[in-house]
Amino acid sequence: MGLGSDMYRQQILDHYKNPRNYGELEDPDFTHVGENPSCGDTIKLEVELDDEGETIETVSFTGDGCAISMASASMLSDQLHGMTVEELDSLDTDDITEMLGVDISPMRIKCAVLGRQVAQDGAKIHRGELDPDATRTQE
Amino acid sequence: MGLGSDMYRQQILDHYKNPRNYGELEDPDFTHVGENPSCGDTIKLEVELDDEGETIETVSFTGDGCAISMASASMLSDQLHGMTVEELDSLDTDDITEMLGVDISPMRIKCAVLGRQVAQDGAKIHRGELDPDATRTQE
Amino acid sequence: MGVQEQYPFDVAAIRDDFPILERSVGGDPTAAGQDETDDIDLVYLDNAATSHTPEPVVEAITDYYRSYNSNVHRGIHQLSQEASVAYEEAHDVVADFIGAAGREEVIFTKNTTEAMNLVAYAWGLAELGPDDNVVLTEMEHHASLVTWQQIGKKTGASVRYIEVTDEGTLDMDDAAAKIDDDTAMVSAVHVSNTLATVNPIRELAALADDHGALSFADAAQSVPNRPVDVDDLGVDFLAFSGHKMCGPTGIGVLYGREALLDSMEPYLYGGEMIRRVTFEDSTWEDLPWKFEAGTPSIAQGIGLAAAIEYVEDIGIERIEEHERLLAEYAHDRLTDLGGVEIYGPPGDERGGLVAFNVDGVHAHDLSSILNDYGVAVRAGDHCTQPLHDKLGVAASVRASFYIYNTVEEVDALVDAVREARDLFA
Amino acid sequence: MGVQEQYPFDVAAIRDDFPILERSVGGDPTAAGQDETDDIDLVYLDNAATSHTPEPVVEAITDYYRSYNSNVHRGIHQLSQEASVAYEEAHDVVADFIGAAGREEVIFTKNTTEAMNLVAYAWGLAELGPDDNVVLTEMEHHASLVTWQQIGKKTGASVRYIEVTDEGTLDMDDAAAKIDDDTAMVSAVHVSNTLATVNPIRELAALADDHGALSFADAAQSVPNRPVDVDDLGVDFLAFSGHKMCGPTGIGVLYGREALLDSMEPYLYGGEMIRRVTFEDSTWEDLPWKFEAGTPSIAQGIGLAAAIEYVEDIGIERIEEHERLLAEYAHDRLTDLGGVEIYGPPGDERGGLVAFNVDGVHAHDLSSILNDYGVAVRAGDHCTQPLHDKLGVAASVRASFYIYNTVEEVDALVDAVREARDLFA
Numbered sequence A, B: 001m002g003l004g005s006d007m008y009r010q011q012i013l014d015h016y017k018n019p020r021n022y023g024e025l026e027d028p029d030f031t032h033v034g035e036n037p038s039c040g041d042t043i044k045l046e047v048e049l050d051d052e053g054e055t056i057e058t059v060s061f062t063g064d065g066c067a068i069s070m071a072s073a074s075m076l077s078d079q080l081h082g083m084t085v086e087e088l089d090s091l092d093t094d095d096i097t098e099m100l101g102v103d104i105s106p107m108r109i110k111c112a113v114l115g116r117q118v119a120q121d122g123a124k125i126h127r128g129e130l131d132p133d134a135t136r137t138q139e
Numbered sequence C, D: 001m002g003v004q005e006q007y008p009f010d011v012a013a014i015r016d017d018f019p020i021l022e023r024s025v026g027g028d029p030t031a032a033g034q035d036e037t038d039d040i041d042l043v044y045l046d047n048a049a050t051s052h053t054p055e056p057v058v059e060a061i062t063d064y065y066r067s068y069n070s071n072v073h074r075g076i077h078q079l080s081q082e083a084s085v086a087y088e089e090a091h092d093v094v095a096d097f098i099g100a101a102g103r104e105e106v107i108f109t110k111n112t113t114e115a116m117n118l119v120a121y122a123w124g125l126a127e128l129g130p131d132d133n134v135v136l137t138e139m140e141h142h143a144s145l146v147t148w149q150q151i152g153k154k155t156g157a158s159v160r161y162i163e164v165t166d167e168g169t170l171d172m173d174d175a176a177a178k179i180d181d182d183t184a185m186v187s188a189v190h191v192s193n194t195l196a197t198v199n200p201i202r203e204l205a206a207l208a209d210d211h212g213a214l215s216f217a218d219a220a221q222s223v224p225n226r227p228v229d230v231d232d233l234g235v236d237f238l239a240f241s242g243h244k245m246c247g248p249t250g251i252g253v254l255y256g257r258e259a260l261l262d263s264m265e266p267y268l269y270g271g272e273m274i275r276r277v278t279f280e281d282s283t284w285e286d287l288p289w290k291f292e293a294g295t296p297s298i299a300q301g302i303g304l305a306a307a308i309e310y311v312e313d314i315g316i317e318r319i320e321e322h323e324r325l326l327a328e329y330a331h332d333r334l335t336d337l338g339g340v341e342i343y344g345p346p347g348d349e350r351g352g353l354v355a356f357n358v359d360g361v362h363a364h365d366l367s368s369i370l371n372d373y374g375v376a377v378r379a380g381d382h383c384t385q386p387l388h389d390k391l392g393v394a395a396s397v398r399a400s401f402y403i404y405n406t407v408e409e410v411d412a413l414v415d416a417v418r419e420a421r422d423l424f425a
């Protein structure tokens, strides 16, 4: 059958079934929770920075949601290790779909980018650039 | 040109230009005013009954409106002379179009039957069967 | 006897009226309509969201635009008369169809949602107060749940929800307890768009009546597929949408008892709904026009009448039977598959839809995978978030059937669900 | 140079897109569409009531129903994605067309009337009080006049009307006097549907702004036929209808400044407009969906986008010029006829319509007789009863022009008016 599960390549399913960096950190520099109300997806992300507060040293996440959002968060948590906060800020939707390595259908983009959004919002709140009450986790 | 003013046969125009029984009565048994707000047509009808209060002796009307409503009121005022109140009650739309002798297009029916409606409502109010405040002059 | 042999009408012939059923999917989801990259047969099982539109209805709409398009009510010229007659008679067709006394009781809105808001604003804002309560059910669609909840906040009226049992039916003892002398309105969904439960509207309306409350049936999922008679149900208000019953988008119906509608102040103000206007004040047109302000949805009203004629030609009892057949078959086959949780009552007691979840597969993933197999179902909360909360799930997948669906399409659904389950196993 | 030679585009080619213009009338006005008894050529001059619908728009609608009909927003399956993309992009097309910042500022309603009621309910009921006033004009359409009048009664706010001069223009001194620091809203019709006056919306919006009031332009008669840019006008809200600009019935637009719409509570409650719902409370979707409750008018929104593309292909400035040509020609010829009173400003300063009365002939009779000659005009108060009261007439006849109308059609109008005048002489 044609397209049969193109979005659900082995890598995605593997990250969904065996999420990397899943859990909580002892002493995170920032923690942020975001959700995608229309899907019911929720992700909590915790980040430890280096002493300068510029580079991401450790990341962990927990969450509940569809394979796309969970796999995307898992892959992202891998990628974030060693990234600068500046690099995190500049991640866009294309970077995420490239990371996932599959075409994400338009209605599932929200799921795919939820992890990135939570990470970026968390960093902004940490720097005091975003009011925690005003955060939106929808595109 | 085809239909050219079928509704406006000579008789209608004649009644419109020279309305019969136009004016006010000295001592009417009942008077009623009705209007057709969507058209702006207004008709005031005055009626004198015989001593038994059963037969219409004299009718007059005044009013303002389109040729169809005015001609129809004029013709009706002629016809009502000598009619019993019961006969008036039973006049229906077909009787009016028959009296007019032309096809009335559906959107003009309201105009054609305004005079009849005013006469019937007036009679009902006179007999105490209709609350003057509740009268409706639309179909 | 195979299920196909039990079809109450010629499903293949019906399908011929719906060209969209012939299309393929699988290609670019952002380009409207079929293109070369679409190479998988469509299996459309999202009818509770919206049904497709048969050719006679499409033609009624195009015929309007191509041959007698005109504004209604006030025009003396012939096109306007033709459009007015057709538009006004569409109200009569609806009245006949649902057993209303006449066009006075039939107000055209844009959808079910607006019909409910109309009553909530025109009746609710004026009549409700802090001592009143409005009784809904836990399985209400957001269209009534959010509306009454928010009108409750504006007026101080409280909102109560009749509980749903573990079997997915209404707890009628709870209904009897919650509907009391302070109840001003009982609004209940006739057929649940999530559980497929067919609710006892007649009993609820009688309960409401016993306590001097009004009753409102959300018939968005019942009028399309089973006989609905407002007199028989005994409701004061009832609402449904054209787009779920072979009609166009942009048209819905509010039925209301004439005396009640008469006593209500208008809701939307503007042209067509007035009798006399001065700078200082206004008076109102007769029913139903009093509630239809502005240029109405003329083509859509005429399209709805054509849809009703289409549905009546098939026969509404036969449609009910067809949906029951497919729903029961789908319920059985999905149950047999294993690892599938189906919400709502047993297969033979439900309307024509099945909402479910598959162990270990998120509803959105399931629906994406079904889409890859050409199977169109809905995934999400189906506008019943509080009910989903109660069911303990964020979302479910819903397959819903209509006149053109077949046993083979249910089989395609079940096969695709199996593939998805195995993929995630 | 004849007027025909000045046409800014190929009117004959345009007419080919409108099959309805080929039909005859004269027969049974209760049977929809053309039949054998229709034997007089149609001359359609009722465009201010509703315009006809060109084939590309009809095809956009049928294409939707035949190839990607589906409910929007929440669907993961391909049809729903195709419909969602098309429906959402229709908002972008509208935004571009009127110079709005983006789809957030474009709310689809069923017509202009609902757009005004939306603001009156969602903003007016919440913000207006007895100390406030709302300033309208004496030439308002009932859609805004009755709406603000009744919201005024509900909230205690007073309503003031800027006077119309004997020339049929707004008295701007009176505007400056009536708009004061207690003014909360100035709502004015852009092009009058009776007088054909083109009102100075920019100045009115600036006056409103000076006093901290909001401004609302009723653009039902301007967006179809002249360049309208919300930024350039400086208005806070603007509304128009699809059916007056080659689009389908059942679709209208409310433009609102994003910050303002953001600050407003929702109006209609239901599906598609919520973010999170519990039994106790709800939160709202982002703009514009927050104001589009329930299944929207999907086919109609897509049809409106097709209509805008059609209009833009012709060129909106050219359309304006064409209407001006015909209006001026009609104004001149009717004036020459004698015994005709035309309302509103001189021929070269008006929008594309002419409302008038003929000495000794009631407007309804005149329109009936014109209909006998195949000429479709509107007779009545055109939803401006108070203005008609001020003009001292119960009704008028209105001929209104659009892209497909010709000089020959104006001649047919004038000939028929002469016949009517002579009949009643």
Ligand SMILES: Cc1ncc(COP(=O)(O)O)c(C=O)c1O
Pocket (backbone or CB within 6 Å): C271, C293, C294, C295, C296, D048, D049, D111, D112, D113, D114, D141, D143, D189, D191, D192, D193, D218, D220, D221, D241, D252, D383
């Ligand atoms: C100036 C004006 N405003 C508002 C409206 C109302 O438009 P609609 O009937 O489409 O709501 C009209 C048309 O009837 C109009 O001409």
Ligand SMILES: Cc1ncc(COP(=O)(O)O)c(C=O)c1O
Pocket (backbone or CB within 6 Å): C048, C049, C111, C112, C113, C114, C141, C143, C189, C191, C192, C193, C218, C220, C221, C241, C252, C383, D271, D293, D294, D295, D296
């Ligand atoms: C039970 C129920 N009520 C109300 C609605 C709302 O219908 P609409 O979106 O046409 O207003 C729906 C459909 O979505 C429904 O299933």
